[in-house]
Amino acid sequence: MTTTYPFSEADRLRLDPTYLRLQRTEPVSWVRMPFGGEGWLATGYQEVRMVLADPRFSRWATVGKDVPRTSPVLENPNILAMDPPEHGRLRKLVAKAFTTRRVEQLRVRAQEVVDAALDDIEAQGPPADLVSTLNMPLPITLICDMLGVPEGERGEFQGWTDVLLGFGVSTAEEIRAALDSLKGYIAGMVAQRRRTPSDDMLGALVEAHDEEDRLSEEELVVFGVTLLVAGHETTANLLGNAIYTLFEQPTLLRSLVEDPDLLRPAVEELARAIPLAAMVALPRVALEDVEIGGVTVRAGETVLVSMAAANRDPSVFDTPEKIDFQRGVNPHIAFGHGVHHCLGAPLARMELQVAIGTLFRRFPTLELAVPVEDVEFKRGRLVRGPLTLPVKW
Amino acid sequence: MSKWQVQVDREACIGTGMCASSAAAYFRLENGKSTAVQDFVEPDELVTDAAESCPMEAILVRDGDGVVIAPEP
Ligand code: HEM
Ligand code: SF4
Secondary structure, X not given: XXXXXXXXXXXXXXXXXXXXXXXXXXXXXXXXXXXXXXXXXXXXXXXHHHHHHOOOEEOHHHEOOOOOEOOOOOEOXXXXXXXXXXXXXXXXXXXXXXXXXXXXXXXXXHHHHHHHHHHHHHHHOOOEEHHHHHHOHHHHHHHHHHHOOOHHHOOOHHHHHHHHOOOOOOOHHHHHHHHHHHHHHHHHHHHHHHHOOOOOHHHHHHXXXXXXXXXXXXXXXXXXXXXXHHOOHHHHHHHHHHHHHHHHOHHHHHHHHHOHHHHHHHHHHHHHHOOOEOOOXXXXXXXXXXXXXXXXXXXXXXXXXXXXXXXXXXXXXXXOOOOOOOOOOOOOOOOOOHHHOOOOHHHHHHHHHHHHHHHXXXXXXXXXXXXXHHOOEXXXXXXXXXXXXEEEO | OOOEEEXXXXXXXXXXXXXXXXXXXXXXXXXXXXXXOOOEEOOOHHHHHHHHHOOOOOEEEEOOOOOEEEOOO
């Protein structure tokens, strides 16, 4: 009998045990997806990395096709859906701005935003909610600064993002409408830059289109939307999940408070261990027959990969279920692998380091203002995360 | 045209696999880190593009005169 995906509704940060059972017995297994029928699910570390790195697996072949998938809508063309060499043409336009070296220059700005958020929290007094005061504003401020979204216009896109990534609750119709709203929003800023050029990232992309013809008008607008959405939703929720995990496992929190040098490895380990995505997404289609994980994926068949399962593969990580800040090498793939490896990874890492580091330096006695089991998580979303994190100190 | 020299700083590389996937003829991952398949290659934009897109700027490309042509500062 074919297994039906998802195996269960996402429950806080718990990874359904079926992933790891499949990983042991059939690291590439045949499952029924919520939309588009049946396809392969890769759960083994080696197999997931291979699918992500091997050009025989195409993202582009999913565009507009009713492939097995978890999203109610068909794939739209955007950087995440492109294959080399076309993919590289877009990636190159912004890659420089996201290198670790360039992102380091934004650390001061991130520190300012975090300091201001914590000032507000302190002034307001306990209990305060970290999600709305710190976790969301930090990544939103940084990606909006980079893109050039004006301060006054930053409130509008969060509702559309909620719908866009509401895989479990939004209808296809609603998702398409939210995407159109986001595109209109960015298109307005693009038009603005044609009247008055600016030296932000949207300005650079407009120039790349108008003067150098390096991307189409549609690509330009969609790229802006992708950067805006990818730039805040994941980071804000991983931050919330990380703080929740530290509250849930106080020995981890204590070790971090006592030894600030653990901050960087702690962020990596939390990224490894937290299954951020509530379900797999971004299917790939085999362009030819491929032998992988003991099966043959036939040309035209679809594979989805679980990075969360891969990050718990015992053949790569000792005691994978344990969160261990002392883990030496940590080749996790929470940021993906291969050509689509997360563009924003250096930015997300820096933001997480600044936020978590500063939060517990400034409030070493910070704790949840409610029992940990009362923290409510979002439902029906692609990305897991606490709705609120009420804290006291 | 004279050949380009390709070097990967394995200390800096974090093994994203981007170069090895986008320019497989020139880079491969060995023990999780990228390494140049050949130290000297015929000029090919794939190599400079990989250097420009590496998040760690771990790939260095020099032209025949030893001048660094990628990544741009
Ligand atoms: C903790 C936060 C983040 C996580 C866990 C994360 C995770 C990922 C993953 C797993 C992928 C690859 C998906 C796949 O190949 O199937 C990806 C791609 C991407 N991410 Fe992130 N991301 C984060 C933050 C960010 C930020 C801050 C940005 C800022 C712009 C960003 C922009 C992107 C873009 C543009 C891509 C597509 C890259 C491409 O196709 O070349 N991400 N991310
Ligand atoms: S792109 Fe850079 S960091 Fe990624 S594998 Fe290649 S050299 Fe290493």
